Amino acid sequence: MAKEAATAIEPTREENYPEWYQEVIKASDMAENSPVRGCMVIKPWGYALWENISRVLDDMFKQTGVKNAYFPLFIPLSFLEKEAAHVEGFAKECAVVTHHRLEKGGNGGLVPAGPLTEPLIVRPTSETIIGDAFSKWITSYRDLPVLINQWANVVRWEMRTRLFLRTSEFLWQEGHTAHATAAEAIERTRMMLEVYRKVSEDYLAIPVITGEKSASEKFPGAETTTCIEAMMQDRKALQAGTSHFLGQNFAHASQIKYQSEKEIEEYAWTTSWGVSTRLIGALIMTHSDDNGVILPPRVASAHVVLMPIIRKEQNRDAIMDYTQGIADRLRKLAYYGRNIQVEIDSRDIGGARNWEWIKKGIPLRVEIGPKDMASDSVFVGRRDKDPRDKAAFRKDAFVDGVKDLLDEIQNNLYQKALDFKNTHTRPMDEKTDFDAFFTPKNTERPEIHGGFALSHWCGNAGCEKNIKDRLNVTIRCIPFGGGNEAGRCIECNGPSAKRVVFAKAY
């Protein structure tokens, strides 16, 4: 027997969180770096997650009247220039296409030829190109609202990239809507944020805080940006989704106008909202442990792995039949929008097989050997429990109860994440406490520290900046609900009407 590591993943979260994150992804076989700088290859086990998340979102979008469409990957440079704040926000991270042909170069290579008269940028987001379409589609108040979503890839040339969390190219959906009134657009902004909250909490089992961004953190060109913020296991905040009220900024830029009932020319009010493959990063960092990924059942790449244990060759057919019979029954069961997905892994590689599936985070591992078959049973391990904590089930009881079992795991994951978030979220009124909260004890090798501080803020951008410069802590959002409560700004002691969420962020 080979040596056993204390944990399947090294280093552990405690030892080196960023490296742990990378190792977890590698061990789960979800994605890998590609030859293209900053771009990832999403492998089947990771892509299945995205498919499942997409399906849930897509259904919910459609239930609110949104329809899917598709717009070009390339955006004329002049389009991006139309909205001043938007240009400022995205100019630094645009990939630009300047040529349309390759020719043989001097030493056998290829060189770009045929310069474009107007460079094209690869979309970092599609407000401008979709705004242009909307300007043609909308002429009357009768055309409104227009409710469009597209599933697409976008490119943002980031300095530093990390699998799923920040890659040069990523997959996302971007919703774009146009409305006759500000009130209706604001309502839509909140409605879609609510969809994100629901998917995040009910499917990904990631508890979030919903709220509004401060002026410095909002989307370039937006009037207001609302967001869902989640806490990762290193207690840093991750912005998991945003929904923007764009006012009439993009309507002016793209000339989205309509004639009202009163025969007056009006500009439309628009929104945009998106979530991306970053959600997968959020999911990994919320649930995974030192043995690898833990997938919430409702979006898991697969639900159950069946592992036949064939001790004697003459048992093979009987055990495989028994296993196949269980798989057939499980696959007929519907669970949250799809049938139970079953993997059968009959590889003869000893205990390594079990550990591979632990690292991949599959919710249920089922061992099926001669003893189980003899007693009409199965031996089940749950990913939300210790790897050695396994229990025998009667076969029928397991099959009939598998959906309850999956829901139990789903709820456990959510509850655990919620407890973690609550434990590390605290009101903070004294500047010294605030600074201590966000300062690691060991400056050489900072330990996991901090969390969400609920503190008062006077609304002044200067105070926000001071805090960022001093502690690298930002306002993640001004949370909805919770009520107003007068207090004193954590930075300047000025009057404040409400607490906001401060945290270090990804």
Add this chain to the structure above:
RNA sequence: CGGGGCGUGGCGCAGUCUGGCAGCGCGCCUGCUUUGGGAGCAGGAAGCCGCAGGUUCAAAUCCUGCCGCCCCGACCA
């Protein structure tokens, strides 16, 4: 773009200081024995030592330039 680290079979690394046969562990393939907590033995395949120049009888090793990756920061979903 600033600071730090690193590029050697698929993965992780040693070898570089002091130039002289391309190595180790894991993984992979074959066979036998095993199997309910990460199997054992035997055999085997797999390398442009990041790239390009230079020095040398000889370069993974020395020199010059470039490229890429990772971590921290700035930027960001």
